Amino acid sequence: MGTFHDTTDPLHGITVIAFAGDTVHVGRCHERDEQQIVLLDADEHTEGQDDRTVADYLDRASRFGVWKKHERLVLAVADVERLTPLSEYFRNGDKAPSTVVAQESPVEPAPTVESSAVADPTAPVNLTDSARGEVRRLLAQEENRGQGLRLGINGGGCSGLVYNVEFDRRKDGDIVVAEDGFDIYLDRKSTIYLRGVTLDYQQGLSGRGFQFQNPNASNTCGCGESFAV
Amino acid sequence: MPYPEQMVVPMRNELVEMGVQELRTVEEVDRFFEESKGTYLVLVNSVCGCAAGSARPAIGLAIQHPKRPRRIATVFAGQDLEATERVRNLIGDVPPSSPSVALMKDGELVHFVPRHLIEGRSAEGVALDLIDGFDKFCD
Numbered sequence: 001m002g003t004f005h006d007t008t009d010p011l012h013g014i015t016v017i018a019f020a021g022d023t024v025h026v027g028r029c030h031e032r033d034e035q036q037i038v039l040l041d042a043d044e045h046t047e048g049q050d051d052r053t054v055a056d057y058l059d060r061a062s063r064f065g066v067w068k069k070h071e072r073l074v075l076a077v078a079d080v081e082r083l084t085p086l087s088e089y090f091r092n093g094d095k096a097p098s099t100v101v102a103q104e105s106p107v108e109p110a111p112t113v114e115s116s117a118v119a120d121p122t123a124p125v126n127l128t129d130s131a132r133g134e135v136r137r138l139l140a141q142e143e144n145r146g147q148g149l150r151l152g153i154n155g156g157g158c159s160g161l162v163y164n165v166e167f168d169r170r171k172d173g174d175i176v177v178a179e180d181g182f183d184i185y186l187d188r189k190s191t192i193y194l195r196g197v198t199l200d201y202q203q204g205l206s207g208r209g210f211q212f213q214n215p216n217a218s219n220t221c222g223c224g225e226s227f228a229v
Numbered sequence: 230m231p232y233p234e235q236m237v238v239p240m241r242n243e244l245v246e247m248g249v250q251e252l253r254t255v256e257e258v259d260r261f262f263e264e265s266k267g268t269y270l271v272l273v274n275s276v277c278g279c280a281a282g283s284a285r286p287a288i289g290l291a292i293q294h295p296k297r298p299r300r301i302a303t304v305f306a307g308q309d310l311e312a313t314e315r316v317r318n319l320i321g322d323v324p325p326s327s328p329s330v331a332l333m334k335d336g337e338l339v340h341f342v343p344r345h346l347i348e349g350r351s352a353e354g355v356a357l358d359l360i361d362g363f364d365k366f367c368d
Contacts, residue, residue, distance in 0.1 A: 013279075015345035065324040065343040086345045153357075189294065189360050193353065 015086040020079045022047040024054050026066045026086060027073055035077055042073040062090035124177050124186055125151055125194045131201040136181050148183035152190040163212050231308045232276055240274060243285050250302040258315040261302050268298040268334045268367045271316055274305045275327035279348045284328035286352035291359035296367045298332060332362045339366045
């Protein structure tokens with residue numbers, strides 16, 4: 001029945017947009033090499049077709065999918081400017097990260113950051129002393145008065161889930177974690193992913209600011225902002 | 230052409246054991262849509278890996294959220310062909326894809342997760358998308 005996928009191409013089986021001049025082709029990426037890209041169950045749209053711009057077409061396609069026009073569509077690599085996963089276009093629109101037509105290199109894991117506190121795997125979330133100090137300093141600023149630290153996760157990013165860090169007021173349903181001098185607010189759906197996670201803060205020229213260390217992440221993108229479990 | 234039924238039984242049972250109602254005929258689909266009030270959800274199930282690894286487990290995670298649809302059902306694309314076609318007609322002008330999830334409210338499609346937002350993603354990531362829809366539209 002042919003369900004074995006004999007490929008390591010990260011785009012295999014992923015619905016992509018192939019941008020080719022004023023035409024876009026949308027379909028499931030089946031295979032690609034130096035000469036051609038093969039899309040399955042594909043559709044296409046040219047600027048102005050049916051009085052719709054490509055942007056309008058992609059907006060609807062990213063939300064609902066496309067009507068199949070071709071069982072199998074073969075595109076010449078020379079004609080394709082870039083490939084973008086349709087799911088990325090849904091999240092980021094025109095700013096979606098484009099994929100080079102050649103196969104990508106493996107994603108490097110994020111560097112390990114030293115923690116100055118032992119993480120408690122059962123706590124809703126942990127902060128290092130460095131992170132606590134920086135949060136207190138920022139919350140003391142006029143525009144953040146009366147707020148706490150909101151931590152959460154959202155779907156998206158190159159690895160599946162992204163961390164959210166912001167200053168916010170408490171909302172109904174929040175889980176509140178009392179720290180020395182401030183509160184941390186967590187929404188319920190995020191707590192299952194943040195348990196055992198440590199928020200660290202690295203300053204200085206080589207520092208990367210706030211960083212999450214997640215012992216449960218099976219994959220983390222190079223920027224450290226997106227992860228999968 | 231449908232797969233042999235004994236091969237897909239576990240794929241059906243995974244959802245049934247979560248409490249999801251299977252709709253296998255046009256009549257069952259029509260009855261479900263006619264009787265449903267408020268919010269209701271339909272998962273279009275399939276044999277593919279993203280249904281097994283993402284869509285079905287995502288349903289299991291999402292229905293643990295305090296806000297959820299009043300009723301949850303499933304049709305099996307590629308297996309129960311007429312029932313699946315009937316659901317696709319009822320949810321509106323949406324291209325067919327499987328797996329996919331349609332959240333309905335008072336007869337209107339209010340939140341849709343097509344296949345391309347499931348493929349390659351974790352069950353947890355898909356569950357979060359569903360939960361976003363539940364928070365927005367469910368009581």
